[in-house]
Amino acid sequence: MAEAHTVLGEQVRMPVEIRHADASSALFFADTAAARELLAPAGLEPVTVLGRAILSLAFVRYVDGDLGPYHEFAFSLMAKQPGRKDSTGAYIHWLPVNQSFTLEAGQSIWGFPKLMADIDITPVRGGQRCEVRVDEQLVIALRVLDGVPMPSGAGGTSIDAYTSKNGVLRRTPWVMNPSRVRGMPGGVRVELGDHPISEQLRALGLPRRALFASRIGSLAMTFEDATSVLQTKEIR
Numbered sequence: 001m002a003e004a005h006t007v008l009g010e011q012v013r014m015p016v017e018i019r020h021a022d023a024s025s026a027l028f029f030a031d032t033a034a035a036r037e038l039l040a041p042a043g044l045e046p047v048t049v050l051g052r053a054i055l056s057l058a059f060v061r062y063v064d065g066d067l068g069p070y071h072e073f074a075f076s077l078m079a080k081q082p083g084r085k086d087s088t089g090a091y092i093h094w095l096p097v098n099q100s101f102t103l104e105a106g107q108s109i110w111g112f113p114k115l116m117a118d119i120d121i122t123p124v125r126g127g128q129r130c131e132v133r134v135d136e137q138l139v140i141a142l143r144v145l146d147g148v149p150m151p152s153g154a155g156g157t158s159i160d161a162y163t164s165k166n167g168v169l170r171r172t173p174w175v176m177n178p179s180r181v182r183g184m185p186g187g188v189r190v191e192l193g194d195h196p197i198s199e200q201l202r203a204l205g206l207p208r209r210a211l212f213a214s215r216i217g218s219l220a221m222t223f224e225d226a227t228s229v230l231q232t233k234e235i236r
Contacts, residue, residue: 003225007105016105018065018221023178024128024144025058026188027211030204035077038200039091042164047078047088054078055204056090057142057190059130060219061121062102070099071119073132073140075197079162081229089160089171094197096132096139110172110226111165127187127215138193140201144213147184163226173224180217187213 003014035046035053046053058074072095079091096117097103106112118133127145131138161172190207192198 005105005109007108008101010101012066012105012109014225015222016066016109018062018067018219018223020064021060021062021219021221023058023060023216023219024130024142024214025056025216026142026144026213028055028057028204028206028208029053029211030055030077030206034200034203034205038093038204039077039079042079042091042162042169043081044079044091044162044169045082047080053204055206057140059119059121059128059132059142065221067102067105068099070097070102071121071130072097072102073117073119073130073142075201076161089162090174091162091164093200096134107165110161110223111163111168111170112161113163113165133193134195134197137195138191139195139197140193141191143189144215145184145187146215147182147187147213150181150183150214161223169229170226171229172226175222177220178216178218181214182217183212183214185212186210 005012029052032046032048032053039046056076060072062070075094076090076092081087092112095112095114097114098119103114103116106114120131122129124143127143129143131141158175161174163170186209188210192201
């Protein structure tokens with residue numbers, strides 16, 4: 001029988017399935033020293049390419065899934081465990097959402113750094129724009145252009161998501177099956193506010209030109225249960 005968690009009086013069974021969502025994302029080179037500082041409390045180090053860390057920003061509209069419909073914004077860094085081969089994953093540093101059930105599920109099941117925010121996703125000419133505000137304060141606005149159609153199956157992957165909560169590093173297997181994918185080099189505009197997360201993004205080198213932008217018209221995903229991989233220092 002599948003593992004189950006009780007969330008706000010409801011049973012959530014593993015793996016959690018997202019049957020339909022759409023997503024926009026962008027990859028950036030980031031300052032390695034700043035990335036190392038953000039990852040250090042979790043006991044991770046940045047994965048680097050040409051001496052630079054890799055930063056991902058994404059926003060997702062969850063339409064049909066086990067956690068209900070909601071909007072989400074993700075700020076993550078490619079990371080690995082020091083001295084451990086085959087440990088590359090995406091460290092989820094900041095994950096605002098706009099619904100309470102997914103907030104509680106994300107925090108209690110996986111240790112995701114979810115918090116409530118106003119997340120406004122709107123179509124704009126040639127793409128989508130997402131604006132995130134916390135307590136009415138602008139954190140970030142991200143505009144992603146549609147780009148050109150990509151080959152069928154582009155972007156499909158299995159990756160581990162790292163989270164760190166109360167000094168415990170967790171690793172969650174995460175599978176993505178996209179369709180109707182479009183992409184292009186660049187294709188992104190970033191606007192930052194005055195929130196502490198905005199300042200962290202500035203320290204990482206944003207705003208700057210994206211390495212690559214992608215738009216996924218239909219996205220299915222599964223999230224397995226989290227496993228603890230090592231003990232770390234208490235997170236601030």
